[in-house]
Each structure stands twice: as C-alpha cells, then as structure tokens.
Amino acid sequence: MRGPSAQGRAGLALCLASVVLIFTVGLLGASAVMRGYPAPGLARGLSANPADTLITSLLFAALALGAIGVFFGWLALRRGWSPSPRKLMVTGLVCAAVLVLVPPMGSTDIGVYAGYGRLA
Numbered sequence: 001m002r003g004p005s006a007q008g009r010a011g012l013a014l015c016l017a018s019v020v021l022i023f024t025v026g027l028l029g030a031s032a033v034m035r036g037y038p039a040p041g042l043a044r045g046l047s048a049n050p051a052d053t054l055i056t057s058l059l060f061a062a063l064a065l066g067a068i069g070v071f072f073g074w075l076a077l078r079r080g081w082s083p084s085p086r087k088l089m090v091t092g093l094v095c096a097a098v099l100v101l102v103p104p105m106g107s108t109d110i111g112v113y114a115g116y117g118r119l120a
Contacts, residue, residue: 007073008081015073018062022062025058025105028048028050
C-alpha cells in the first residue's frame, strides 16, 4: 500500500466486509449461533438451515477481516491518516442499523434475562 490513506481505506473496506459476513450469517436463518428467536420480517432470515461448519467459518472470517481492518486503521492513524469523523460516524450508524435487521446471535442470555424478568 502506498500511504496512510490507502491503508485506512483498506482497513475500512475490511471492516465493512466483516459486517457483510455477519449480516449474511443472520440472513441464513436459524443456525448454531441463533436458536428460536421469533422475529418479524427480514429478521427471520431465509431458513436455509446452514451447516454449523459454514456458520463457524463465516463468523471466523468476519472476525479475522474485522481484526485486520482495525489493525490497518490503527497503522494508518499512526502514519498520519485523518479520516472524516462525520463519515466514520455515519458509516458506523449504517452498519449498526443493518445488523439490527437480523436476529440476535451468539448468546442465549436474552432469553434467560427475559425469563428472570418474568419471575420478578
């Protein structure tokens, strides 16, 4: 890469690719990382019944791409890259809004907390 600006853009692209992979996992429907959360509309997913190895591989790739993207971003910042804070904020908000469209993944704590809330 030529300069800090190119490294910064590469870092952002890798982070966006990570978000796209996580969104894809959510769209595939019920899998090893999400079980039985009823959700309306798009958040239901495609009910593709993906293999656990596929889901694990996609999430591992998302983690790796995101980590490398953050590393490139830090490196670019150390070398003088100064991105627009407004553009970064808007990009982050758009990514968060996109990930809200898929069901929660990873932990069943949501159900446990809801159950305890009912008991109280």
